[in-house]
Amino acid sequence: MKNKMKKYADKYFLRANEILKKEGLNPWVNMQVFVRNGPGKVAGIDEAVELIKNNSNIAEVGGRIYAKKDGSLYQPKETLMNIVAPVQEIMELETVYLGVIAAGITRQNDERDVDLNKIQNQVEQVVELAGKRPVLYFGARHWHYNMDAAISEAAFKGGVKGCSTDEGAAVVGQVGGGTIPHALENVYAYYFGKENAVVKATKAFDKHIDPKVPRIALVDYANKEITDSLATAQALGDRLYAVRVDTCGENIAEGGVEGNKKYWDGAGVNVMGVKALREALTQDVGIVLSSGFSNPAKVRAFNDAEQQFGVQLYNGIGAGFLDNVRTSTADIVAIGKTLDEVDFYAGEVNQRNIMHKIGRPPKLNYGLERVV
Secondary structure, rough: OOOHHHHHHOOOHHHHHHHHHHHHOOEEEEEEEEEEOOOOOOOOOOHHHHHHHHHHOOOOOOOOOEEEOOOEOOOOEEEEEEEEEEEHHHHHHHHHHHHHHHHHHHHHHHOOOOOOOOHHHHHHHHHHHHOOEEEEEHHHHHHHHHHHHHHHHHHHHHHHEOOOOHHHHHHHOOOOOOOOOOOHHHHHHHOOOOHHHHHHHHHHHHHHHHOOEEEEEOOOOOHHHHHHHHHHHHHHHHHHEEEEOOOOOOEEEOOOOOOOOOOOOOOOHHHHHHHHHHHOOOOOOOOEEEOOOOOHHHHHHHHHHHHOOOOOOOEEEEOOOOOOOOEEEEEEEEEEHHHHHOOOOOOOHOOOEEEOOOOOOOOOOOOOOOOO
């Protein structure tokens, strides 16, 4: 079945699926979806399920979807949906179903829509702080796809240099950009081990994707940001343009420190973790930051640190610029050769082949109903 939503997909998911097809990798996966902000009422699930059904062969291949009902109550970080399918069936769809859920839940609970003027203003502040360094709009999966072009236009007016979807980029005559998602690295972790996931995924990208696309490795999958950056730099040599740091809020980055000085230490992407990475890497490998950088205060903290330490900490920023949204998140939490190895809700759970990004383990929810 043809995916009719490709123009709305983050380009890194499209490129990930291209790599998987060329490499002949199509294991069964369990994709876990949650919303961090809550509690509240569920919304957008029915539409998300229909999108998946209509743009994949999930039903035909025997895949399954378990989900909470629209209108039911949910708690922060509670699993709202598990998608069980061969990875190539669903890799390209993550942007659209997450956006539908985020918009649905935000509208249902907060009676709020996106404010294009506010987005543009926030972009302008971040762009000014970044100076000559590029800022990219990465927020497509944070809102309904039918607003992607309008939000992208506001972001371009604010000064971003590119965005992640073809639909959004088309407003200024560009195409979407992006490299590697965690989902691709998780598949490579299944085949080659977590310690090799970042290097193997980046080498596959380098092998199969147009050489004109910058090689930017996503280095936080195994929470070994420094180790995997150095290994990838050694593997790709001068073909490695940059590394991207997207350390999730559950983890302290390798080289980071515990603490509660906002934006400087503790969990997530912060100054001390990035400083340690910058000191370990050669200067010809850039660092791109994502996760929370639509907030001007966070960018300002990095700029202050650069002045204090006398070193440039980042070479670019990717940000969502939709801060007042109940964003939804998806993570692969199990991978196997068969459906039975990844479906938590059938048979013995201890027989499942658990495989996930560090910091995002499975959170089973026996309140879900099978809807596919």
